[in-house]
Amino acid sequence: MKNCIIAQSGGPTVAINASLAGVVEECITSHAYDTVYGSLRGIMGVLNNDIIDLTEKVTKDNHFLDTLKITPAMYLGSCRYKMPSAEEKPEIYEQIFSFFEEKEIKSFFYIGGNDSMDTVLQLSKYAKVHNKDVTIMGIPKTIDNDLCHTDHTPGFGSAAKYIAATLTEIAYDISIYPVKSVTIVEIMGRDAGWLTAAAALARTEYGLGVDLIYLPEVAFDREQFVADVAAVMEKKNNVLVAISEGIRDKCGQYISASTASTDSFGHSQLSGAGKALEYLIADRLGTKVRSIEINLPQRCAAHLSSATDLEESAELGRTAVRNALKGVTGHMSVITRTSDAPYTVAYDVANIAEIANEVRNVPRSFINEAGNDVTAEMLTYLRPLIVGEPTITYKDGIPQYASFQHLYR
Amino acid sequence: MKNCIIAQSGGPTVAINASLAGVVEECITSHAYDTVYGSLRGIMGVLNNDIIDLTEKVTKDNHFLDTLKITPAMYLGSCRYKMPSAEEKPEIYEQIFSFFEEKEIKSFFYIGGNDSMDTVLQLSKYAKVHNKDVTIMGIPKTIDNDLCHTDHTPGFGSAAKYIAATLTEIAYDISIYPVKSVTIVEIMGRDAGWLTAAAALARTEYGLGVDLIYLPEVAFDREQFVADVAAVMEKKNNVLVAISEGIRDKCGQYISASTASTDSFGHSQLSGAGKALEYLIADRLGTKVRSIEINLPQRCAAHLSSATDLEESAELGRTAVRNALKGVTGHMSVITRTSDAPYTVAYDVANIAEIANEVRNVPRSFINEAGNDVTAEMLTYLRPLIVGEPTITYKDGIPQYASFQHLYR
Numbered sequence: 001m002k003n004c005i006i007a008q009s010g011g012p013t014v015a016i017n018a019s020l021a022g023v024v025e026e027c028i029t030s031h032a033y034d035t036v037y038g039s040l041r042g043i044m045g046v047l048n049n050d051i052i053d054l055t056e057k058v059t060k061d062n063h064f065l066d067t068l069k070i071t072p073a074m075y076l077g078s079c080r081y082k083m084p085s086a087e088e089k090p091e092i093y094e095q096i097f098s099f100f101e102e103k104e105i106k107s108f109f110y111i112g113g114n115d116s117m118d119t120v121l122q123l124s125k126y127a128k129v130h131n132k133d134v135t136i137m138g139i140p141k142t143i144d145n146d147l148c149h150t151d152h153t154p155g156f157g158s159a160a161k162y163i164a165a166t167l168t169e170i171a172y173d174i175s176i177y178p179v180k181s182v183t184i185v186e187i188m189g190r191d192a193g194w195l196t197a198a199a200a201l202a203r204t205e206y207g208l209g210v211d212l213i214y215l216p217e218v219a220f221d222r223e224q225f226v227a228d229v230a231a232v233m234e235k236k237n238n239v240l241v242a243i244s245e246g247i248r249d250k251c252g253q254y255i256s257a258s259t260a261s262t263d264s265f266g267h268s269q270l271s272g273a274g275k276a277l278e279y280l281i282a283d284r285l286g287t288k289v290r291s292i293e294i295n296l297p298q299r300c301a302a303h304l305s306s307a308t309d310l311e312e313s314a315e316l317g318r319t320a321v322r323n324a325l326k327g328v329t330g331h332m333s334v335i336t337r338t339s340d341a342p343y344t345v346a347y348d349v350a351n352i353a354e355i356a357n358e359v360r361n362v363p364r365s366f367i368n369e370a371g372n373d374v375t376a377e378m379l380t381y382l383r384p385l386i387v388g389e390p391t392i393t394y395k396d397g398i399p400q401y402a403s404f405q406h407l408y409r
Numbered sequence: 410m411k412n413c414i415i416a417q418s419g420g421p422t423v424a425i426n427a428s429l430a431g432v433v434e435e436c437i438t439s440h441a442y443d444t445v446y447g448s449l450r451g452i453m454g455v456l457n458n459d460i461i462d463l464t465e466k467v468t469k470d471n472h473f474l475d476t477l478k479i480t481p482a483m484y485l486g487s488c489r490y491k492m493p494s495a496e497e498k499p500e501i502y503e504q505i506f507s508f509f510e511e512k513e514i515k516s517f518f519y520i521g522g523n524d525s526m527d528t529v530l531q532l533s534k535y536a537k538v539h540n541k542d543v544t545i546m547g548i549p550k551t552i553d554n555d556l557c558h559t560d561h562t563p564g565f566g567s568a569a570k571y572i573a574a575t576l577t578e579i580a581y582d583i584s585i586y587p588v589k590s591v592t593i594v595e596i597m598g599r600d601a602g603w604l605t606a607a608a609a610l611a612r613t614e615y616g617l618g619v620d621l622i623y624l625p626e627v628a629f630d631r632e633q634f635v636a637d638v639a640a641v642m643e644k645k646n647n648v649l650v651a652i653s654e655g656i657r658d659k660c661g662q663y664i665s666a667s668t669a670s671t672d673s674f675g676h677s678q679l680s681g682a683g684k685a686l687e688y689l690i691a692d693r694l695g696t697k698v699r700s701i702e703i704n705l706p707q708r709c710a711a712h713l714s715s716a717t718d719l720e721e722s723a724e725l726g727r728t729a730v731r732n733a734l735k736g737v738t739g740h741m742s743v744i745t746r747t748s749d750a751p752y753t754v755a756y757d758v759a760n761i762a763e764i765a766n767e768v769r770n771v772p773r774s775f776i777n778e779a780g781n782d783v784t785a786e787m788l789t790y791l792r793p794l795i796v797g798e799p800t801i802t803y804k805d806g807i808p809q810y811a812s813f814q815h816l817y818r
Contacts, residue, residue, distance in 0.1 A: 073581040079587065165712060165807055173421045173481060173708065175817075183705075202807070206812065206817050208814075292705060293702065296701060396792060397573065397715060397795030397796045398573050398574055399574055407584060407585070408645070
């Protein structure tokens with residue numbers, strides 16, 4: 001017997017189930033594993049023996065993988081469990097690997113972001129040191145697009161498409177009144193401005209679209225911001241601004257109302273950059289001003305996914321399996337862009353030790369000198385990632401996704 | 410020569426251009442008018458002689474009306490101009506009707522909400538008193554669904570579909586963590602809870618979906634709300650709540666941080682019902698809590714329109730023209746539902762005097778006794794309105810809508 005197990009972790013994206021589908025597909029078509037298990041709620045499923053049989057799912061339902069590919073969030077559930085190091089808590093590692101032994105698990109696939117890749121690193125190190133015959137592979141995902149050694153991350157293209165389409169629609173909405181107004185849209189991105197940059201795709205030749213873009217990679221100057229908005233307003237009535245939730249002043253202080261609480265990984269809980277700037281504009285320019293926090297839809301609006309993103313996410317899943325079968329361990333599957341036009345990519349794996357806990361920021365050359373817009377280089381980078389619309393099935397007007405009933409036991 | 414003119418006013422919906430397309434279509438195919446004009450920015454275009462030739466647009470571009478039908482916001486622009494009465498400012502009315510005479514305008518079509526229907530009423534009264542040979546017709550629109558004498562309003566079905574689909578996706582997103590959480594979604598609706606009620610469509614048989622719904626039609630009780638949330642949390646981890654921005658306590662006070670400023674129609678500017686309840690839950694239950702203000706996308710996300718809504722909106726435009734040609738004036742086109750299943754409707758017109766400045770609230774029988782959910786009657790009412798997906802053309806991953814360049818002169 002030779003089985004494998006897959007888990008998902010971190011925050012949701014609309015592409016993380018496409019990667020799961022890719023892993024399952026390759027595991028089954030390669031006939032390399034007897035049973036493909038799913039670990040419910042990240043590594044917690046392994047620790048709690050809370051698993052499901054994905055091979056059975058596929059056998060029973062011909063459409064399962066197709067529906068899974070367009071389903072948002074994590075089919076297997078998620079966790080925010082920070083793995084202790086093997087030195088700190090060896091018993092956790094012993095428990096995981098004895099579970100693997102018991103279930104005859106030869107490969108563990110972890111689909112997740114930065115924190116999940118750290119788990120992959122810890123587990124693969126432990127396996128090496130203790131001569132465990134289990135390959136441990138990571139598959140990336142994050143709408144933040146901030147993982148190193150991959151051209152971009154699964155989930156990012158769909159989130160970018162959501163931002164581009166939604167800001168286009170907001171630009172239409174705000175353009176109709178003959179009175180001056182400022183609309184500030186706050187977009188996710190704690191440290192990296194990639195997703196906010198996608199607002200630049202919401203532009204027309206004649207002026208309707210996003211006017212100013214501020215990323216966390218450049219120190220935010222309140223006075224310059226007011227001056228920038230006033231300058232745009234000289235030329236058009238309705239100013240549309242995109243800001244990242246993570247913008248900071250030159251002292252590194254978040255432009256925000258509250259930065260007090262932190263999550264279990266020590267990240268600051270941000271809120272209010274948009275609101276803070278709304279008040280600033282109202283106070284300084286006295287014009288009508290509104291702030292919009294795009295919030296969860298940017299990471300869960302599967303009905304507006306990028307087909308390119310979903311296809312690549314599935315292929316990254318397959319790549320991880322193919323490499324695991326070659327005996328590769330402690331690696332993450334990655335995308336290398338081989339050409340911008342026509343857009344082509346290649347798939348490979350990279351050493352997890354060089355990826356985990358590293359953040360890839362927007363390079364300064366992708367941001368204009370004034371720090372209030374992106375450059376043509378950024379647009380060239382972004383454009384292919386949002387292309388294509390997957391087929392979504394609607395029933396009674398509502399998009400149909402895979403059932404999460406197994407998480408409701 | 411016999412011409413007509415169309416204007417749009419009030420807040421945007423995704424269906425108001427479908428009505429415009431319907432009016433233009435019927436005007437042209439009936440051959441009853443030589444030229445169909447569009448008045449830019451509501452009645453302001455008439456007052457400022459700021460008009461465009463829509464007949465020419467259609468002649469030059471075969472696809473113009475099809476693109477228009479799926480374009481969000483107002484193609485002709487909008488205004489928030491409150492028409493003074495003819496007694497107050499007769500010169501405004503003289504100016505409008507001498508413009509009509511000069512341009513040989515025989516029919517004026519105004520697509521808008523409550524405030525715009527008041528303009529239709531004033532103009533038709535003036536025309537009658539002063540023997541002006543101009544028919545004045547209203548075509549409804551509002552995502553609030555609060556106009557009388559029509560089963561529902563154009564724009565509502567699409568907004569309801571956006572709410573149903575988006576809350577479905579949010580329900581997926583929040584369901585993955587094995588920790589208790591409360592998510593409060595604030596939905597538009599100052600006085601009427603119709604749109605918030607559409608959250609009830611985002612439900613599955615196994616528990617994923619919206620748990621509690623609060624409309625402005627029932628007095629909101631903070632203590633009962635905390636108890637309701639706690640009761641749901643006994644049964645599931647992740648509680649999803651939909652509230653209307655207009656919820657009020659038993660003294661009529663908005664559940665909100667600020668109610669000070671008002672717009673030019675005397676409406677209170679609301680914000681913060683969601684935030685106020687977020688703080689309440691954090692304080693009282695100590696659980697993880699998030700509030701989401703759906704904001705502009707619920708009224709401008711044309712890519713997620715209801716095909717039923719768009720088709721009906723166009724037909725209401727055609728109905729107004731057909732009646733104007735029969736000499737009807739001072740009326741608004743309306744929808745009567747003739748059957749729930751199969752869903753069928755009839756189109757007619759109703760006297761504007763019985764519609765303008767009236768608000769249609771959600772009947773108490775559509776809300777459950779506890780005031781924290783809707784009834785089966787409401788679901789029967791809502792379901793057919795969100796059905797069907799129009800064909801949206803994407804270019805480079807972004808939905809393509811009609812150009813608003815003429816508003817950028």
